[in-house]
Amino acid sequence: MAKAKTNYTCTECGGIVNKWAGQCPSCGQWNTLVETVIEAAGNRFSGKHQSLAQTAPVLNLSDIEASDVPRFGTGIEEFDRVLGGGLVPGGVVLIGGDPGIGKSTLLLQALSNLAKIKKVLYVSGEESGAQIALRANRLGLDTKGLALQAEIQLEKILNTLSDHKPQVVVIDSIQTLYSDALSSAPGSVAQVRECAAQLTRVAKTMDITMILVGHVTKEGALAGPRVLEHIVDTVLYFEGDTHSSFRLVRAIKNRFGAVNELGVFAMSERGLRGVSNPSALFLSQHDAQVAGSCVMVTQEGTRPLLVEIQALVDSSHAPNARRLSVGLEQNRLAMLLAVLHRHAGVAAFDQDVFINAVGGVKIAEPAADLAVLLAINSSMRNKPLPRSLVVFGEVGLAGEIRPAPRGQERLKEAAKLGFTIAMIPKANAPKQKIEGLTIIAVDRIDEAMSKIRDVDDAN
Numbered sequence: 001m002a003k004a005k006t007n008y009t010c011t012e013c014g015g016i017v018n019k020w021a022g023q024c025p026s027c028g029q030w031n032t033l034v035e036t037v038i039e040a041a042g043n044r045f046s047g048k049h050q051s052l053a054q055t056a057p058v059l060n061l062s063d064i065e066a067s068d069v070p071r072f073g074t075g076i077e078e079f080d081r082v083l084g085g086g087l088v089p090g091g092v093v094l095i096g097g098d099p100g101i102g103k104s105t106l107l108l109q110a111l112s113n114l115a116k117i118k119k120v121l122y123v124s125g126e127e128s129g130a131q132i133a134l135r136a137n138r139l140g141l142d143t144k145g146l147a148l149q150a151e152i153q154l155e156k157i158l159n160t161l162s163d164h165k166p167q168v169v170v171i172d173s174i175q176t177l178y179s180d181a182l183s184s185a186p187g188s189v190a191q192v193r194e195c196a197a198q199l200t201r202v203a204k205t206m207d208i209t210m211i212l213v214g215h216v217t218k219e220g221a222l223a224g225p226r227v228l229e230h231i232v233d234t235v236l237y238f239e240g241d242t243h244s245s246f247r248l249v250r251a252i253k254n255r256f257g258a259v260n261e262l263g264v265f266a267m268s269e270r271g272l273r274g275v276s277n278p279s280a281l282f283l284s285q286h287d288a289q290v291a292g293s294c295v296m297v298t299q300e301g302t303r304p305l306l307v308e309i310q311a312l313v314d315s316s317h318a319p320n321a322r323r324l325s326v327g328l329e330q331n332r333l334a335m336l337l338a339v340l341h342r343h344a345g346v347a348a349f350d351q352d353v354f355i356n357a358v359g360g361v362k363i364a365e366p367a368a369d370l371a372v373l374l375a376i377n378s379s380m381r382n383k384p385l386p387r388s389l390v391v392f393g394e395v396g397l398a399g400e401i402r403p404a405p406r407g408q409e410r411l412k413e414a415a416k417l418g419f420t421i422a423m424i425p426k427a428n429a430p431k432q433k434i435e436g437l438t439i440i441a442v443d444r445i446d447e448a449m450s451k452i453r454d455v456d457d458a459n
Helices: 048-052 077-083 103-115 129-139 154-165 190-208 227-231 278-282 332-344 366-381 405-418 445-458
Strands: 006-010 031-037 092-094 120-124 146-150 167-171 207-215 234-239 245-254 261-269 271-274 293-300 305-315 323-326 349-358 389-391 423-424 438-440
Touching: 006 349, 048 234, 077 092, 077 234, 077 245, 077 261, 077 271, 092 103, 092 190, 103 129, 103 167, 103 207, 103 271, 103 389, 120 154, 129 146, 146 154, 154 190, 167 349, 190 207, 190 227, 207 438, 245 293, 261 278, 271 423, 278 349, 278 389, 278 405, 305 366, 305 405, 323 332, 332 349, 332 366, 332 445, 366 423, 366 445, 438 445
Parallel strands: 092 207, 092 234, 120 146, 120 167, 167 207, 293 389, 323 349, 389 423, 423 438
Antiparallel strands: 006 031, 234 245, 245 261, 261 271, 293 305, 305 349
8 A cells, every 4th residue: 555645734833845844935833733634635525514505705995884793691691791792693703721620511501501592513522412411400501502513524523513503503513623635633733724614604604603622732722723712703711720710711812802801710510600800819818918929910801800919929949049929920920020120129139039920810911010120029028918908000111000901990999999009100100080980100110119118117
């Protein structure tokens, strides 16, 4: 038997080369080339679903009537928030996360709610119908009207969509599907790319809302070619520790809504339920205020969240002091320590510095800078910050404190949760006084350190 011919495909950009190389010549990424079988030429659209592929007419953009995208809710408020207000007909959503984190549970709950108003279909390639029925019974879900198909062959799934014409479809998962047009194994780059492209085309043609479940790699990125994220309309990531009861769902791409929206869920015996006050998850409950703790207001999409930043500074017993950051960027920590030394006169070159964002939340915005530096200074002095203090602001290399976006919303959220003192950038100072909130507006980091000492002395 003749040996099958192979080439190498980049998982990042989809580029194809004949020989393996450490670096992809198309996009320049390292160690992204994987071996794939060269498929024989043929009509990949053969079969009953061939009629779905129709030539789209050419139109002038000015002749196309633009209207608001109609949405429908899933019955799960936090899930709808991440989606930008709900699902969109013809929209394709890709949701990924670690095994056992709750992807299938959340989607089964959503489909159970949608089955009352829409025609839905759950396609499972990983579990049998009995396993899914057992989970639904355990969660106490009403599954009347929820259609189920346990199938992994793409052509059979497409024929089912053509016959039954569902309005909402869940594919669990895209890595288990395969097409007869390709000879490679399920989960390979070619199969994932082809199956996702065909399902997306059918979703757009038939106005089906499609939700694809994707596996993730050990680094936490979606498995398969990166082009998979470019094909779909919305990409959601499940975050959180599987040993914890709390889960975070974050949107990193959304053509129909804002990105970086965050949904907070708690895992219970009845499945995932939304958390109405997520700020409470990220604030530690101390009997007495402790040194090295500072509360900041971060912005996750349209939602302001209060998060506690903890710092521990201790004498180093090694030639090189350690710098460790959990939930915040580690390289930024080293930069902030240099700014603290140069512009505020607080030296930590012989100290181990550990930073943690409480609750497992990941903070990507630079508005956490001021909270990090105040927490470090508090730990070094072994003097707690006021319990009612909340801060935010970006710190530049010149020691200036820059404004953060949506400052008014952050301050209102802090006041609503009972905080009475806010140290913020001067550019974010509100024009009208916020009831119950004392504003301390600062321009530079040395000014912030001086004023926080005055607040400590006053308390």
